[in-house]
Amino acid sequence: MYPTIEHHGAVTGVTGSCHELKIDADDSVLIDCGLFQGAEVSNDGAAFDKLQIEFSVEPVRALIVTHCHIDHVGRIPYLLAAGFDGPIYCSEPSAELLPLVLEDAVQVGFTRDKALVERFIGLIKSKIIAVPYAQWQTVPLSGKTGSKLKIKFKPAGHILGSAYIECDVGSGEQHKRIVFSGDLGGPYTPLLPSPKSPYRADVLVLESTYGDRLHENRRQRKGMLKQLISHCLKNRGAILIPAFSIGRTQELLYELEELIHRYREESVAKGLAWEDLEIIVDSPLANRFTEVFRKLKPHWDAEAKRKLRAGRHPLAFEQITTIDSHQDHLNTVDYLKKTARPCIVIAASGMCAGGRIVNYLKALIEDERTDILLAGYQAEGTPGRTIQTYGPRKGYVELDGRRYTINAGVYQLNGYSAHADRDSLVRFVKGMRVKPSEIRLIHGDVKAKSALQQALLKVVPDANVLIP
Template sequence: MNPKIIHHGALDGVTGSCHQLFIDDANSLLIDCGLFQGAEVSPDGKAASDQLDIAFAVDKVQALVATHVHIDHVGRIPWLLAAGFKGPILCSEPSARLLPVVLADAFALSISRDQQLVERYLKLVESRICPLPWKIWHTVFDGPQGRCRIRLQRAGHILGSAYVECELSRPGQSPLRVVFSGDLGAPYAPLLPAPQPPYQADVVVLESTYGDRNHENRRSRRDRLQAVVEHALANGGTVVIPAFSIGRTQELLYEFEDILYRQRLRPGKHAVQWASLPIYLDSPLAGRFTQLYRELQPFWDAEAQARLRAGRKPLSFDQLIAIDEHPQHEANVRRLARSGEPAIVIAASGMCAGGRVVNYLKAMLHDPRHDVLFVGYQARGTPGHAIQTHGPRGGYVDLDGERITIRAAIHTLSGYSAHADQDGLVRFVTRMRHPPAEVRLIHGEAAARQALAARLVEVGKGAIRVTNAG
């Protein structure tokens, strides 16, 4: 049995994840339903900003599985519901806590800020969410022509992220195991256990975001993070970190708490400055998710649990200052831009396409005292990608119609990516007890997919067929 899979997104890029797995000739399962971002387009060639409507029939879609709650995986759920989808939204237990907050924010930004409408929409979403425990099989559909059950496993990308094992059965045929990777996390990521490969698979639908490169190791990236901050300390400037509200922000807070802790134990030459350095979390949404992360401590990994037992506060240390109200935000931008007070600012959005980080960038990019630090993927067509690409060469970026020459120092730490690198992706496939006969690559730009395909063919010694999905 060759599984029929239609990819409605994340086919030629890294956003808009949406994959339809057919159980029989009519009934299907949807894996994710995310927004397109930046310059990426949908499979029918429409621009990201135009591709919101669901362009496929949903009456026989039995369930939606949300691998995790990043907007490029769940952001089109409002349009899926509007298209008539009636099934459950299956996800992990932590994702079930996080998802309503993500969707309420997306609804307010994209559709309406009317509080009554938001609340009605949230009640509808919450009535559909069906949390599943890890590692337990759940039957999605059982009909005369086909049966499907799924099992969620930890993916290590953000809290609650999962890869999905799907077992398809049809009369007179052997069961077929299809694995959707979702977004796989890097090993040794703060707060999260590393993903463990499944025991077996026949087909793996595998992300390839960083399929052409490997990340720094954890100690190296922490040392570089500290070095970037100390560069700004010496200059009397601010380190601006555009960060995604879910996952990356919490990992950075965890790492900064560790640097502060180590500076107290073994003071370095900047220890006095570290001891008084304010770390601003200027994103109400990131603040809400950080609070939810604290409440979901039972799902943290062993290292984080040990720090809690030792009396440390990885996500609520004393030098962390949350900025909620917009007037506070505006005042902080003005003060840091003028004063030369050393500080760290973590603000959304992660690709600088909107949100409070844009105000910091407009005020600081022209000033060489400041530093901008990228710790996540910057999709083509986003301001973040332009700053990352042109900033080191003294170029410019357009923000809110204003052209700004980039004189601030621009840094990129790939080690803080929440995605597995090439080695991690290869290990996910090759360390299965019974490796797949086929790997279909999604969620990556062309060069990344090609490099990963070549590596998988090489290490699989020709036993694994690797294709671009589609």
């Protein structure tokens, strides 16, 4: 029977990632424990408003974190409340980022009592075990059956610190290699080295967010970003970019710095040069993450390091205005509503399901001078999906209980997804020397999973490609 895998999230959609690797009857580990967004739910009834852990945590010996996005780590407070008392394993960069993510999650979802938050974060830090990339780590089990588990983190190229997990499970001479992809990035994600395939997998648990799509390449998407910014600023209104605080915000800053550096004195709009274009980052959490990203420069890719050696600052250039305090945020929203000043605003959340971007949308979405650039996946049931679907036909979106007509322009920047597309996912499998006999597709909608399933069967025709 063992090892087996039970999925507690990211099965019927792309959020709430949580997977239990059952080593034997007495021992298991969790890979991720994330929040659900929009209309997505788990098999055991968890959803964005039903977050309690419904499965038994008694056999769970450890939590293994692939990366620090909230849909992969946001239910950790509930996991601890359910009685989990084991270690949390993650990569070294994720060990820096995880306390920040959970501090914000606790303040938003539980309490703003400073002493309680500090106590919780202290508990989290005491549980974190930072593991260097490409190094085997033994996970202690109960020892009742003689089963052994070793894990290894390998760069996934999704966000800083992201990893796919190789699990070596077995006893005696019988060992099985189970790989959890987490979220895989594309081959040219800014700041990050591209993911390389593992040598071997007997079972692969593979994300499929964009299993039915192909992304633009880096040059195409940078050209598209330049073209869209120029197009949107013709009416001299604000450009709103909903973006996750960790990963997407830093990628966008990196690409905007490149555009400003390359086209500095050229006109981006009438009377406005690229070097005078203001970039507003309105997210205290994103600003803290950006500081940590700068601290973790040794983990950047070769291109980013070359820019640093040339004296450039891809995440801290002079055109950036950072906003932290809530009052400054409200003042900025009010100012832009009155003036429609041409600028770019980057604010969380990426699916418009909360955070400061909602106030910008409420103030500006009915103004025809405003433009909205969606730079990532919009889950079903989120305001972002509604804006994406009905914005081009001047429909409406409900924000905080009120309907707003979408008069703003709405554009999709698909190439800026931090997720691998269909061909990159297939290459990840194709690059394995010893290919899996079983592939379990998670973290995608039905259409994406089905398309990826068919593409994979051409590469591994003998494998059992499952949609759990």
